[in-house]
Amino acid sequence: MSILPLPPFGTACVMVAAVLFTFPPPLLAGLGKSAVWLTRKNLHSLGLNNFTRIHPKNLRYNETTTLRVAVEQWIPHVEVTAYLDGSFRIRGPLANLLDLLASTLNFNYTLVRPPDGAWGAPNSDGDWNGMLGMIQRNEVDLALGPFGLTESRAKVAQFSQPIMIDYYRILVKRGSPEINPWGFLNPLGPTVWLGTMLGMLVLSLLLSVGVVSLVKLRDGPQDKWTTARLVLNQFWDQFATVCQQNLIYIYDAVATRMMVGMWLLGVMVIMKSFSSALTSLLAVRNIPVRIDYLRDLVDDRSFQLVFETSTALTATMEQATSGIYQELRGVAARGRVNFLKASDLFDVAFSSVREGGVALLVEDATIRKIISDDFSLKGTCDYYIGKESYYPLIFCIVGVPGLPIMPAINYRIQSLVEHDLYSEWVANLLPNATSCLRAPSSITVNEPYTMEGLWGIFVVLGVGLSISALVFVVEVVIHRKGFGKGPGLPAPKIDREQIRSTQAPSRAVATAESVASVHPDETQEFTEVTWSRVADDRQQILSDETAT
Incomplete structure (x- = not known):
């Protein structure tokens, strides 16, 4: 020869x-x-x-x-x-x-x-x-x-x-770009979201304690429905600031204003950063990476493994009594491993591995040759090399x-x-071996948004509407059962002598205004009820005197 x-x-x-x-x-x-x-x-x-x-x-x-x-x-x-x-x-x-x-x-x-x-x-x-x-x-x-x-x-x-000297590596098919319907959460990391929610909860609790104490000091002890409403209003107010809505309550105490002001500053920075990054991230599609290490292959049962037959690695797998090589032998015993001749590895790489679901475990030089030939032929990066290098070989x-x-x-x-x-x-022999070694893990697309990429937002909207409807039904049931009637504040005590006097209307208005300083959203309803009760009591007193 x-x-x-x-x-x-x-x-x-x-x-x-x-x-x-x-x-x-x-x-x-x-x-x-x-x-x-x-x-x-x-x-x-x-x-x-x-x-x-x-x-x-x-x-x-x-x-x-x-x-x-x-x-x-x-x-x-x-x-x-x-x-x-x-x-x-x-x-x-x-x-x-x-x-x-x-x-x-x-x-x-x-x-x-x-x-x-x-x-x-x-x-x-x-x-x-x-x-x-x-x-x-x-x-x-x-x-x-x-x-x-x-x-x-x-x-x-x-x-x-x-x-x-060479090392074994893992060769699999490169993943396809995927649309992430929950990508609108990606501008902020999990720790930032957690910190924002915890900050909102802590501030709402502090404000609730302050408001409940203030109302108790001014108007005396309140029933449980009034207290619960005051607390929920504080939580809702801070949640509104996270959603970039206006504050409902304006606080008088300087310390409270400073605390709320620092919270508003932090929320503004976080939410502005979120909104500015969201637009760009919605145009990015990630390329998923499932296999980087031998442990990933052992745990992912959807993958078939291909080894070269009768090598130093396969001999080590047969003799191993513990560790990852012993686990690989167990994977082979379950029928997930194929052992092929070296001359057949390239055919498998260009067929089964390219189609997906098959991992080729060979030396780095062989993998680079496969990638080089593929890129030279097609000009695309269709394969992914796992991060792990294992089983060094002295050739x-x-x-x-x-x-x-x-x-x-x-x-x-x-x-x-x-x-x-x-x-x-x-x-x-490897002219294009480095062309795909650092292929991007994400790509940017320029196309209209579709429901495929935004259905996560509509899920959030649907869940929010469902919770709102449930809360509305609960409020209607509570109102019809007679729990917590009225605006959530104690009914004013009406003195008949005050009603007869000309100052009765002004005092009623003063009572309403004092309540408004703490609960501005309940001012109109409370004032209407107060005037109605004053008119009814005056009419009843006049009727009694006429009868007498």
């Missing part, structure tokens, strides 16, 4: 890396040193102890050797192109790395794909599947992977120097245990990483 032709930039990087590997810096100092050639005769006689005395930069095969290399598609690290005759080629960062190793270490290679398309995980009997199983059975000499380094894997394969290539050429491979991989070539190769 062979590697697809590299792009111009990739070719230049390969040439630079080949020079670095063949003539390590300082270049001139390395030219005068003789290399140690590995031949078929001494290949197996040279052990690891011998390599400690030989610098790995000088190791290479004297005769061209063919190595068996296991490979499976994992974009963006390696992409496999299969042909109808059963042959295939590879390209990508790992293909570039393999080409560098082959040219600098003087070997050819034969590519082999694992039958199950897996990276490798242990079975119940201790045997491994996937490419690690091929390493364990000595069916291949190298496996590209890349493989996440774990303790159990290190027992069956020899790991190289790390080529990169390496692996070989059979005791592979003599591994120190030379490590030396070249270290040089590659130090010059940041592998990361550059990966980044070149």
Whole structure:
């Protein structure tokens, strides 16, 4: 098998890396040193102890050797192109790395794909599947992977120097903009609403105590209906100020006026801020975010989870006895998890994940490749990446245990990483990966308001009208039953001698005016009742005197 032709930039990087590997810096100092050639005769006689005395930069095969290399598609690290005759080629960062190793270490290679398309995980009997199983059975000499380094894997394969570090992330469909019918409450936070309501209640209680005490001092003890009415009037008055209505009562005491004035100032600032922000917020539609963490996926039973099969993460899930990974295993036992080959992950991302209800749990590099390809094709951000990064992976290539050429491979991989070539190769495959990383969580629309977005306000109106109707019915029933008749104030005592005198009307008016100073809303009704009773009593007195 062979590697697809590299792009111009990739070719230049390969040439630079080949020079670095063949003539390590300082270049001139390395030219005068003789290399140690590995031949078929001494290949197996040279052990690891011998390599400690030989610098790995000088190791290479004297005769061209063919190595068996296991490979499976994992974009963006390696992409496999299969042909109808059963042959295939590879390209990508790992293909570039393999080409560098082959040219600098003087070997050819034969590519082999694992039958199950897996990276490798242990079975119940201790045997491994996937490419690690091929390493364990000595069916291949190298496996590209890349493989996440774990303790159990290190027992069956020899790991190289790390080529990169990556983390698992969560990929889901980006939510659609939603109209919030209760968005008119958003200009103020919950604590501001709570503070405003508590302030209204406290001020109303203080004013109620003051007004009830004042009426009791001027007119004597009042019945419970009069007291209740006075208290409710204070609550209603302060609620009216929150709704930006005028005050009903004007208080005489300086302390009371100062307290009410500070309250009015605070309410004015809050309500002006509310009204100014409301107009803009009604034009904003939020994009909901449901999944950010593994805990969200475990708790949300509407989501199906997709993992790559036979990976270090799935092995950890099988062995976990507590924590979130043990819970993920329980989610898999309930049938909410699908395990797929790495080559099938992109198809799932562009189909099931895009449709919604499916979460793809893969490495960050794979997710960025999916987003980059999608944005390059459609120009839209259709996916959302969860905030949580979990299960860090140290990526390496692996070989059979005791592979003599591994120190030379490590030396070249270290040089590659130090010059940041592998990361550059990966980044070149992700041209639009950053286009959707900070996609907005809300958008602004310019269209007429509809009932779909304003029905919450009409619900509030309907509830208010219903409560008003209920209170009206209660008032009618109370009035007909004879409770609390009259204007809510004690009936004045009429002196017959005062009625006969010419000053009776003026005194009645004075009584009404004294009441009006405390209860201006009841002035007219109280005055009418007072005059009516004065007229009735005068007529009754005159009738009695005539009869006598």
